[in-house]
Amino acid sequence: MSLLTSHTFEVNGNLSSKKITDEEVNDSPIEEVRLTVPITDDPTIPCLTFRTWVLGLLSCVLLSFVNQFFTYRTNPLSISSVCAQIVTLPLGKLMAATLPSKVFRVPLTNWSFSLNPGPFNLKEHVLITIFANAGAGGPYAVNIITIVKAFYRRGINVFAAMLLAQTTQLLGYGWAGLFRKFLVDSPYMWWPGNLVQVSLFRALHEDEKRPKGGLSRMQFFLMVFISSFAYYIIPNYFFPSISALSFVCWIWKDSVTAQQIGSGLKGLGIGSFGLDWATVASFLGSPLATPAFSIFNTLVGFILTVYVLLPITYWTNAYNAKRFPLISADVFDSEGKRYNITRILDSKTFSIDYGAYNSYSKINLSAFFTYSYGLSFATLMASITHVILFYGKNTWQSWRNVDKSASNKFEDVHTRLMKRNYKAVPQWWFVVLLIIVLGLSIYTCEGFGKQLQLPYWGILLACAMAILFVLPVGVLAATTNQGPGLNVITELVIGYLYPGKPLANVTFKTYGYISMNQALTFLLDFKLGHYMKIPPRSMFLVQLVGTVVASTVYFATAWWLLTSIENICNLDLLPADSPWTCPGDDVFYNASIIWGVGCLV
Known part of the structure; x- marks a missing residue:
């Protein structure tokens, strides 16, 4: 890293340039943050654009409806904001390439906006994802x-x-x-899960030269994305049984005790394993975003509860547990x-x-x-x-x-x-x-x-x-x-x-x-x-509007299904x-x- 890093920022409405020393740049106490989060900013980039509102509200409404609709079904389907984060990128670029750049003025106000303020940018994409986050959680x-x-x-x-x-x-x-x-x-409050999002945003938007004999961030992301999507079809459509495989249950298929010990669905899961990533990662959501010490703490607690306390309680029939x-x-x-x-x-x-x-x-x-x-x-x-x-x-x-x-x-x-x-x-x-x-x-x-x-x-x-x-x-x-x-x-x-x-x-x-x-x-x-x-006031507005819209769609969908x-x-x-x-x-x-x-x- 060079001794000085240039940074442009806005003072009293005017752009100026300031040099930030290494002492300032490297003062984050969290190494993962220093390695992941960029230290530059351009406050002139537009955020709350026409594209942000259209794609953000559309993502919010669609995710709210789909997630609530499938919640009531035997095999519920949940779509996360990551899907919207990926899909809206080409849509945003398409809007930037096709929409007119003419400026429209709102009658009786000093407000004006353009359908196309320029290239689709990172900050618009982040706000659209925040909209989608509101729709992903019911x-x-x-x-x-x-x-x-x-x-x-x-x-x-x-x-x-x-x-x-x-x-x-x-x-x-x-x-x-x-x-x-x-x-x-x-x-010190670094929210580890956000670093995954930051890495994805940077991979999608930053120009990166591919290292010789290696892969760029975008190439690696696309390779993993396509491979995981293709593999997801196998356990969810062709062979759902591979989500929980148990040799114990196969060998002693008529034994109730063997089913209790070996079943990965209704038992202790000893000798059981899964080939479905959704099953493997379900207890933590995304183990890649969780620090190792947290995962090990969870693992120790799981072993003590499921493999020590539970068997002792059940097979000693404490409080009629076998009933x-x-x-x-x-x-x-x-x-x-x-x-x-x-x-x-x-x-x-x-x-x-x-x-x-x-x-x-x-x-x-x-x-x-x-x-x-x-x-x-x-x-x-x-x-x-x-x-x-x-x-x-x-x-x-x-x-x-x-x-x-x-x-x-x-x-x-x-x-x-x-x-x-x-x-x-x-x-x-x-x-x-x-x-x-x-x-x-x-x-x-x-x-x-x-x-x-x-x-x-x-x-x-x-x-x-x-x-x-x-x-x-x-x-x-x-x-x-x-x-x-x-x-x-x-x-x-x-x-x-x-x-x-x-x-x-x-x-x-x-x-x-x-x-x-x-x-x-x-x-x-x-x-x-x-x-x-992202400007904090824009964040607040997007979160507030997204929450109101998502709550309305979730409620309307649930009421419709419950009454029909x-x-x-x-x-x-x-x-x-x-x-x-x-x-x-x-x-x-x-x-x-x-x-x-x-x-x-």
């Missing part, structure tokens, strides 16, 4: 609507359902505004049959009938499901302890230095570039959004005949829990690419404070868990924009060959029974 609240209409067979006001989907997705943006200084601006399946997310009665929730719920009040419950059966879980819940509680507490011990000092110092000059040691070259070139998002934007969404959330639960059962204090408590965990969980996600959720602890808390109300339980869980999760998603995308030098397909999700009434079995919603429904109905009993 509103958790749709699960509530699904279990009410499809599992509990009850009605819900369409406007209450729509507001529920919107407010749960938007509430977390307020929390993100409170913690962005620590989880975005800090160079229920070895691995299952269902709930059972005392005889090992699926729990009949209709026998203990009052049809008028939609709350538990304790007399009917006592005369029927307690709620029972499989040994594996019980450990999953117990370890979830331990994970949350361990997360707080870990952050305090390993990151407490830096977090406290960052808090004290928040309002100090840009030269403090908690800023790296990327933060300085962003502050020099672009206006930050005002804090009052987040505050106003938070107040509006919080008010709508309370109205959603208190209005509409209180169909959701959750009183106003439940919303406030859910918000308090989300605020408490955003920072510690955010630190873990920003440094290990892993982080626990609040879905279990929120179920437990409201189950004890407000028992016997299944809808109140899942609504509280959604406001607490998803508002924190959305805050982290917002911060993750904001860090990507930070690395790619007879007996959707009901395995007992559906035809044998029906694909509308809702495999993912069954777990959510069971959780509403465990914590919303039977928590205290």
